[in-house]
Amino acid sequence: MSEQRIKEDMEIIGADGVHVGTVDRVVGNRIKLKQPDSGEGLHKGHHHYIELGFVAGVEGAKVRLSAVAAIAVTLEEERSGKPTGPAAEA
Template identity: 75%
Template sequence: MSGNIAENMEVIGADGVHVGTVDRVEANRIKLKKADSFGKHEGHHHYIELGFVADVEGDKVRLSANADVAVTLEEEESGRPVDL
């Protein structure tokens, strides 16, 4: 399924709420654009494991978790969870 994920696709939660925008796929993770980072994590990329992708629908990547849960699943470049 990762072959269907392309730059600038919108990443949405299972509830349809915006989570981020694809920068690219690296290994087994989606790298989100820096512009989608927030708060104290602003200015660098966050990542979401491909295992959380439920479907690719047109220009959207739908995750298996709602957006409010998905942001807690984001990782830093190192692979550590984002500390919200």
């Protein structure tokens, strides 16, 4: 997957076509999500990241992930690389 094809404001969708987030930019080997699409509760209001390894392809103005949306949101990471899901709270 060529990260040069991933651009700001592209929609990120799960393998099922459901909205996961919006690209802010690519940082290293991760996609930085725009803040409004980043988390709930304690995880709301700051950027989250998704590893480029989860990208299945770029289709027009959409970045399709290899996981369905419900799973993809559990793969999001904090800036530090720590997970945002239940594993982060354990």
